Amino acid sequence: MSKQYRFPENFLWGSATAAYQIEGSPLADGAGPSIWQRFAHTPGRMLNDDNGDVACDHYNRWRDDVGLMKQLGMQGYRFSVSWSRVMPEGRGRVNPKGLDFYERLVDTLLENGIQPTATLFHWDLPAALDDRGGWLNPDIADWFGEYSEVMYKRLDGRIKRWATLNEPWVVTDGGYLHGALAPGHRNRFEAPIASHNLLRAHGKSVQVYRAVGKHEVGLVVNIEPKYPASQSPEDLAATRRAEAYMNRQYLDPVFFGTYPEELREIFGEAWPEWPQADMDLIRQPLDFIGVNYYTRNVARHDEANWPLKVSPVRQTQHTYTETGWEVFPQGLTDTLTWVKERYGNPKVFITENGAAFFDPPKAERGRVRDPLRVSYLRQHLRAVHKAIEAGCDIQGYYVWSLLDNLEWSLGYSKRFGIVHVDFETQTRTPKDSARYYASVVASHGEAL
Numbered sequence: 001m002s003k004q005y006r007f008p009e010n011f012l013w014g015s016a017t018a019a020y021q022i023e024g025s026p027l028a029d030g031a032g033p034s035i036w037q038r039f040a041h042t043p044g045r046m047l048n049d050d051n052g053d054v055a056c057d058h059y060n061r062w063r064d065d066v067g068l069m070k071q072l073g074m075q076g077y078r079f080s081v082s083w084s085r086v087m088p089e090g091r092g093r094v095n096p097k098g099l100d101f102y103e104r105l106v107d108t109l110l111e112n113g114i115q116p117t118a119t120l121f122h123w124d125l126p127a128a129l130d131d132r133g134g135w136l137n138p139d140i141a142d143w144f145g146e147y148s149e150v151m152y153k154r155l156d157g158r159i160k161r162w163a164t165l166n167e168p169w170v171v172t173d174g175g176y177l178h179g180a181l182a183p184g185h186r187n188r189f190e191a192p193i194a195s196h197n198l199l200r201a202h203g204k205s206v207q208v209y210r211a212v213g214k215h216e217v218g219l220v221v222n223i224e225p226k227y228p229a230s231q232s233p234e235d236l237a238a239t240r241r242a243e244a245y246m247n248r249q250y251l252d253p254v255f256f257g258t259y260p261e262e263l264r265e266i267f268g269e270a271w272p273e274w275p276q277a278d279m280d281l282i283r284q285p286l287d288f289i290g291v292n293y294y295t296r297n298v299a300r301h302d303e304a305n306w307p308l309k310v311s312p313v314r315q316t317q318h319t320y321t322e323t324g325w326e327v328f329p330q331g332l333t334d335t336l337t338w339v340k341e342r343y344g345n346p347k348v349f350i351t352e353n354g355a356a357f358f359d360p361p362k363a364e365r366g367r368v369r370d371p372l373r374v375s376y377l378r379q380h381l382r383a384v385h386k387a388i389e390a391g392c393d394i395q396g397y398y399v400w401s402l403l404d405n406l407e408w409s410l411g412y413s414k415r416f417g418i419v420h421v422d423f424e425t426q427t428r429t430p431k432d433s434a435r436y437y438a439s440v441v442a443s444h445g446e447a448l
């Protein structure tokens, strides 16, 4: 008899996507360009010169995609709003057709018994705001507050759970320190400023929500647990730096109103003194935390690896995904118990978890066999259950992703979907992992 994996009665099972990765039609019906529209059309930035002009054509196929979620028995759907579709210049003028798109999507989700969760910012900053300095301009907290108010006033009540930002760490590390993601800056002095303004904007949005909203608002962070490659003082210090830089840099200010002291050690003269008023703004009480988990990192000291002086150590005993991430489900349990112990057992949703494994560009006779993804999901859902048994307040799980989609600068080369997309025909085909996940949802976890 398999172990009974009982999940809390109200545990929410869903899937997640993001606007620029699935919608296509980035400039349709009055939408303004985002920095990802710009970045994807800048030669050399995107693998195979892929871009989001079409993606999964979700902007036109959204009704069928909701039908797909219904067919799979999804209870929740986490999507993101394209800021520049709703406010083409990022501030001031609202584009009614942009708002209408999200209103129709939300109403149709509700008609199909699917709870919508919206992320207001999933990396696609309006290009017009980037022209004004973007996340480097302190005024962006007010710009984001203005955009948040438009969305909260229009859709709060139908949307009962909002996330302000998706992964401020990735926006900062990818967009401002290493330059692999839009807006493609590589500047040790800019990164802390962008990161701090992201958190200020988050705080402002939460303040706005408390004034006009009646339900829940939270923050989505990526957490990657760090394990020392050895017990040497250098590797232990490197592990602590890596853990502070990725995992504590955002939740500590939100829960404690302070940054980890390792950040000054990492950035040195590039780490400013922050005004107390900013830390008070950031520290708005939240209704939940969204945790995105994919993998762990085994860390060693590496003097040459600027500016963290940490490098990962490949683990030969485990499988790796197509994105080079170790399959390590225990890391999810460790992450969830770490959040519980450090931040006082806040309400947590796993807002992303999934993997890219090789899938063929076309389905074969209506099937896509993805045993590695089935195994990945089974192991990680069991890891979630282990955390729940350890007393963690985990209230839902969103698989990344519903659809194969644009994996940012890696283009369409990495498939994370439980549903296969044939990008030549836009045909959707549920993979074996979709059937498996649907059976888990239908049995409320007992089929794990």
Ligand SMILES: OC[C@@H]1[C@@H](O)[C@H](O)[C@@H](O)c2[nH]c(CCc3ccccc3)c[n+]21
Pocket: 018, 021, 166, 167, 170, 222, 292, 294, 352, 400, 407, 408, 416
């Ligand atoms: O890479 C898969 C997904 C993206 O498609 C999502 O848009 C994004 O929210 C997301 N975050 C992570 C983990 C953090 C990370 C992102 C990019 C590169 C390395 C780590 C993985 N993913």
